[in-house]
Amino acid sequence: MPEILSAAACNLDANILAACFPLMEESRLEAIEWSFDALYKVEEIPSWFLELLAAYSNEKRLIGHGVFFSLFSGRWRQEQAEWLSHLKKISKEFRFDHVTEHFGFMTGKDFHHGAPLNIPYTKSTLDIGRDRLKRIYEACECPVGLENLAFSYSPDEVKRHGDFLEQLLEPVNGFIILDLHNLYCQIHNFNIPFEEIITSYPLNKVREIHISGGSWEDAPNSPVRKIRRDTHDDAVPEEVFYLLENTIPRCPHLKYVVLEQLGNALATDESRTVFYNDFGKMEAIVKKKNTPGASSFLHPFSPLSPVITGAIIEDDALYHQQLELSAILESAVSCTEAIHLLNQSSLAHTAWHIESWEPYMIDTAMRIAQKWKK
Amino acid sequence: MKLPKSLLGAILIGITVQTTTSCNKDKSVKPKEKKEEVKKPYPYKDGCPACGMG
Numbered sequence: 316m317p318e319i320l321s322a323a324a325c326n327l328d329a330n331i332l333a334a335c336f337p338l339m340e341e342s343r344l345e346a347i348e349w350s351f352d353a354l355y356k357v358e359e360i361p362s363w364f365l366e367l368l369a370a371y372s373n374e375k376r377l378i379g380h381g382v383f384f385s386l387f388s389g390r391w392r393q394e395q396a397e398w399l400s401h402l403k404k405i406s407k408e409f410r411f412d413h414v415t416e417h418f419g420f421m422t423g424k425d426f427h428h429g430a431p432l433n434i435p436y437t438k439s440t441l442d443i444g445r446d447r448l449k450r451i452y453e454a455c456e457c458p459v460g461l462e463n464l465a466f467s468y469s470p471d472e473v474k475r476h477g478d479f480l481e482q483l484l485e486p487v488n489g490f491i492i493l494d495l496h497n498l499y500c501q502i503h504n505f506n507i508p509f510e511e512i513i514t515s516y517p518l519n520k521v522r523e524i525h526i527s528g529g530s531w532e533d534a535p536n537s538p539v540r541k542i543r544r545d546t547h548d549d550a551v552p553e554e555v556f557y558l559l560e561n562t563i564p565r566c567p568h569l570k571y572v573v574l575e576q577l578g579n580a581l582a583t584d585e586s587r588t589v590f591y592n593d594f595g596k597m598e599a600i601v602k603k604k605n606t607p608g609a610s611s612f613l614h615p616f617s618p619l620s621p622v623i624t625g626a627i628i629e630d631d632a633l634y635h636q637q638l639e640l641s642a643i644l645e646s647a648v649s650c651t652e653a654i655h656l657l658n659q660s661s662l663a664h665t666a667w668h669i670e671s672w673e674p675y676m677i678d679t680a681m682r683i684a685q686k687w688k689k
Numbered sequence: 690m691k692l693p694k695s696l697l698g699a700i701l702i703g704i705t706v707q708t709t710t711s712c713n714k715d716k717s718v719k720p721k722e723k724k725e726e727v728k729k730p731y732p733y734k735d736g737c738p739a740c741g742m743g
Contacts, residue, residue: 329704332700332703332704333704336697336700336701336704339692339697339700340697342690342691342692344690345690346690361703362699363696363699363700363702363703364700364703366696366699367692367696367700370690370692370693370696371690374690376690
């Protein structure tokens with residue numbers, strides 16, 4: 316096992332940087348994860364932030380984390396081509412130790428106005444995902460990884476997610492970011508034991524782990540049931556630290572453990588203290604698990620043969636289903652109405668298996684889609 | 690990882706300037722009660738949708 320580094324998601328955000336600053340001063344922030352595509356509203360990046368990125372880049376401790384690529388959009392979008400050009404350019408300015416993206420497709424007509432949702436696990440989505448990952452690799456020329464999705468419509472999807480991720484990553488010999496708060500959401504939302512869910516992932520492919528906090532929400536028509544959401548806006552629950560302790564030893568190629576929190580949730584001194592303490596807990600677990608004289612062998616997580624991208628792979632039927640699903644989730648006024656519309660839609664009786672979607676997760680998908688729609 | 694002192698100083702100035710601007714704006718136009726009101730139900734609307742459950 317290589318030496319594992321304790322890191323934080325660090326973007327151009329005064330609150331995040333203020334929360335991370337004491338850790339930087341104490342030389343404890345061993346790496347940073349930067350969402351390089353989240354600067355679309357920023358006209359000019361301050362020189363001191365570029366210097367910060369360069370400092371970690373020079374030590375090969377800068378990792379890139381994309382948010383908006385929308386890996387599984389059925390139709391290729393101009394924004395995806397621009398995203399890749401941006402990544403290619405920025406990869407020449409900074410040396411990423413690896414680059415990652417999220418699983419799923421973005422709801423919303425505009426590239427930046429939506430949230431990632433799950434897709435059917437089919438040959439078509441596998442081909443699209445592999446095609447896009449190869450293009451990401453071509454742009455950044457460093458190891459490429461995918462993060463497990465927090466959201467699922469059914470327990471069956473949860474159980475198949477790890478295997479599908481492994482198949483997707485095969486052509487680029489890529490890796491997985493295992494987000495333990497996402498796993499915690501699924502453990503809770505579908506009542507699946509940790510041992511069952513953790514063994515459904517190819518843990519020898521995990522190079523990065525995320526931890527974060529989230530929030531609880533009432534399930535529709537059930538005053539006792541709560542849905543766990545990965546909102547990145549609160550302290551890391553003790554259960555997630557427990558998952559971290561029990562997951563690290565199973566991941567032989569783990570290199571980074573990253574604490575993530577949204578900047579808007581770090582506006583007060585209290586919240587920054589909680590963040591600081593969470594980092595300390597995470598760091599202590601990582602240090603305890605770091606083997607003395609850690610192996611110098613690093614899994615390359617790079618393609619075993621040259622990556623060749625041909626014509627862009629698209630699926631028009633999938634694209635129209637995604638548009639239809641997004642429209643239903645963004646506009647339905649109740650879960651009952653959403654279920655009714657889904658049953659009338661082109662998704663009915665297809666690989667989407669909407670008939671087995673849990674109503675409380677359809678309701679959650681509505682809330683997510685309507686939250687991020689602008 | 691150790692960062693140069695000059696860089697830490699520049700970061701501190703950078704985040705202080707941003708934070709101060711934001712604080713001054715709040716103080717000048719909003720009474721304290723209103724600041725608390727805007728916290729719910731989705732205070733992190735302009736954050737990142739990230740992992741699908743945000």
